[in-house]
Amino acid sequence: MDENGQLEAARALRREMLGDAYVDRATADPDPVSAQFQDYITSMAWGVWARGGALSPRDRSLLVLAMTAALGRMEEFRLHASSTARTGVTDAEIDELLFQVAAYCGAPAGISARRVVKALRAERGSGA
Template identity: 45%
Template sequence: MAVRREVLGDEHVDRSIARTTPLTEEFQDLITQYAWGSIWTRPGLDRRSRSMITLTALIACGHHEELAMHLRAALRNGLSREEITEVILQSAVYCGVPDANTAFRIAQETLG
């Protein structure tokens, strides 16, 4: 939970926890333990690298509903706006221009 809070911010995590229902409780536990406890804490990559990979994966798979959250996380993890721009530009070549166009729109709305 500590890593989840450090990466996503207390406000986001508190909102997620507050919206937890009996239906989603086990899923929230799974995310916290697996994604934030097992993957984001591994020593093989730093958080900046993990953020770049995550942004690219979200763009590639069209998971735009998660992109704004991870754009804010990327800033928390030390990426500059210029580096985020580079990640989106890189994804245009390998993931597709329409997905990068959507990512730029979301980044503009999220980061200003």
């Protein structure tokens, strides 16, 4: 697949996993540098998802959740945690993932991510 085909595949997967509303907001800025930046992020981050390989979208989602939680990137963690209905990750898997994060990356990372998860679940009405 050529570079344009790879970018298009990455864009499509980003929309599939995060939803049209999020991607439309992220790409709405008419500034040419912002558009270039969005293409770069899409090709780098979502290009990894679109390349195929041995990991399923669910597995990739779990990895992204773990890495963003471990790094304390709660805005990105929230984005991906709110997209699990599209990626196939269950609430029980996120709960277990947060135990792993807390054990291997520290309690502050686990606690912060747990707060995000609790807030997201409260917003959708499914409790803690």
